[in-house]
Amino acid sequence: MAVTPDTDLSTAASPPTAESTLQSVFGYSSFRGRQREIIDTVCAGRDALVLMPTGGGKSLCYQIPALLRPGVAVVVSPLIALMQDQVEALRHNGVRAAALNSGLDPAERRATERALDAGELDLLYVAPERLLSDSFLERLARLPIALFAIDEAHCVSQWGHDFRPEYLQLGVLGERFPGVPRMALTATADERTREEIRRQLLPADAAVFIASFDRPNLTYRVGLKDRARDQLLRFIRERHAGASGIVYCMSRKATEQIADFLAGHDIPAVPYHAGLDAATRRRHQERFLREEGLVVVATVAFGMGIDKPDVRFVAHLDLPKTLEAYYQETGRAGRDGLPAEAWLIYGLQDIYRLRQMIAASEAPEAHKRQERQRLEALLGYCEATGCRRPVLLGHFGESHPGGCGRCDNCEQPPETWDATEAARMALSCVYRTGQRFGAAHVVDVLLGRTSERIQRLGHDRLSTFGIGTGHDKGTWQSVLRQLLAGGYLEADPEGHGGLRLARGCRPLLRGEATLQLRRDLPAARKVRSERAAKVRPEDIAVDSAAWAALRSKRRAIAEEEGVPPYVIFHDATLLAMLHERPRTLQEFAALPGVGEHKLERYGEAFLEALSELERS
Structure with a gap:
């Protein structure tokens, strides 16, 4: 088997080792973390589940065994762009790699199939649909197979954020190729998803390797929406001018509007969402991969197949649905190990919208309960008052001592205050007004603001009318947001924009519990804080x-x-x-x-x- 097109291993002085292959092919002198242990396990013919963060060197864990074991390694990959990216990078390292996908013309497909049949490939990337076809399985049965690597294995989980039903059928590989080692690899999986990967894709005795989920080169920042477009523009101009980045929005319309807004302010930007025609999506993705300094404004339809290492920031203008999705999406920044930022802004409406989507869902109650738990984990991260890493990593079963120095809460610890009495006022007002009005109406009643609507409803005669004049409008909006995030309030399942009491509020209303809330930092002070953050010596000198x-x-x-x-x-x-x-x-x-x-x-x-x- 050839490591490079010009290397004849049969005449080499000594057979290649994992270390020599790492150096001669990929140009690195030592392994990181548990890479060597994983490689040894697979080279010995054992199956393995590998959980390793984006940028942690996951691909090497199957690429090196592919070069050391006889036969061709078959890599299952969910997206054409991801296959092409990996194949191009391997070929530029001298590795005989190819992909079979629907994007090939007939001549390219036939050439790849001939190379496969002739034993001239070390790695072959395929989509699960093609791999599972009877004709392709029969073709593989005639060949020596080094290993099967199932990348993005979290796609097997129906509880996950990138579910692909085809992955559920990949267990057939164990039946058809019992002596070939299988690897399932992913950068994102909580305990539930891990168990589903093991049950669906691997035998019970498969080795499990869980690397640290920490991305120490990423700085995490979370803030409140206050003229979101201007906040984004300021963030890019002041911290990432000329850099490649991804901006995530919830709606297709927003992606196009934000892309136009950035382009109108001399920041090259293109939209990406599932509603664009295939040619436009492909063109925008190709531009992002090949150009330096382009920003893609996208829905979550973008990014899963992107292996671009020099993305310097990922920004969220809307809350993602889960902490797993957030981790996966922010993981697309800084894959090269150099400094990068994950920046998120949100508001009460984001929280309300996600809670309402779950409440209005027709899914079974058990599923809705799990979705609520996942949302609460995300909101707990957003509203955290201490270092963000213990909250983020704790969700994946990993402890962190805090004090990372690379998150907004470490750079400027937020103030907290005893909001017990204010919270009771807010909850009482929601109840007295009938549990069917939105935050703006509740705040107006608390502040004693008269209007034709309030008078018509008789809310100016409620006991809660005007009881909140000791706090300003911004404080009450903050209180309601944090009560909604903390599960004391819930969204109207009918989608009418109203708030109502949740079961979790009862101890607080009865005086059996107290409540500390974070005191929101005014946007102007927050901006000055971020601008004043220390520039570390390892930061890229883009003006050099x-x-x-x-x-x-x-x-x-x-x-x-x-x-x-x-x-x-x-x-x-x-x-x-x-x-x-x-x-x-x-x-x-x-x-x-x-x-x-x-x-x-x-x-x-x-x-x-x-x-x-x-x-x-």
Whole structure:
């Protein structure tokens, strides 16, 4: 089996090892975390469940065994874009990789099938639908198979956020190919999803590897909506000018409006949602992969198949549905290990909308209860007053001591206040007004504001009318939002915009419990806080002339070869070039991400670029 197109292992001085393959093919000198343990397990023929965060080196856990075991490794991948990205990157490392999908023309498909039949491939990426066809399974049965790697394995879970029913049928691989090791890999899975992956895809004795879910290079920020478009514009201009990023919105209409708004303010941006025609979606995705500094404004239809390593920020203008979805979506930032940000803003209406969607659902009560629990976990993260990492990681069963230094609450700890009496006033007002009005009406009654509507309803004669004048409108909106987030209030299931008491409020109303709430920071002070956050020495110097020169060289080569720039080298490799300033091919080979194939292909060109920088 060939590791590179020009390497004949039968005449090599010694057989390749995991370490030698890591260095010669991928250009790294050592494994991270439990990578080596996973690779040894699969190379020995055992099955494995691998949970590893995005950017943690998950792909290497099956790519290296694919190069060390005899036969072809079959990788199940849910999206064409993800397959193409992986295949292109592997080929640029000298690996014989290909994909079979509906995006190939007949000639390309036949060529790939011939290479597969002839034993000329080390890795083959396929969609589950194609893999499960009788004709394809029969074709594989005639070949030596190194392993099956089921990527994005959380797609098997009907409780998950990316459910794909085809994944439920992949258990047949164990029946048809009993001696071939199977791997199920994902970056996101809570305990319920893990158990479903094991039950559906793997034997009971499969080894389980759970890496840390922490992404220390990500900074997490959560804030309140206050003119969301302007907040987003300020965030991008002041913190990520010229950088690639993803902005998530809940509706298709919003994605187009926000993209137009950003483009109108000189920030290159395109929309992406399922309502666009396939050609437009494909064109926008291709632009995002190949261009530097483009922002995609999208619904959750975008991103699952994106392996772009240099996304510097992921912004949410609406609440995601679950903490798993949030983790998955924010994980698309900083896959190269360099600093990146996850930025989210939300308001009372976001919380109300998600709670109302669950209440109005026709799903079985057990399912609705699980969805409420998942939403409460997300809201607990958003409303947290301490370090965000213990809340986020705790959801996945991992402890964290807090004090990460890379979240908004660590940079500027929020104030809390005893809101017990205010909360009782708010709950009482919701009850007295009939449990069918929205937050704006309840606040008006609390503040004693008269209007034709309030007088017509007789709410100016309620005992709660005007009892809240000790707090301003913003404080009452904050109280109601946090009561809704905390499960003291719930949304009207009929969707009329009203609030009503939830069972969880009874101890508070009876005086059996107290309540501490966070004191919301005014938007202007929040912005100043974020702007004043320390710039760490590892932050990318995007205004550096040398940095720009290397990126320009990479971009020129990428355009000539028709691939995204990061396929040539990741940003981390370019930064290492600037730091180490190699002068010889031997020194260049020591850089992270420089394997033998890339050394031969690009070494001289980048050494010349570095030499020109020295002379300038």
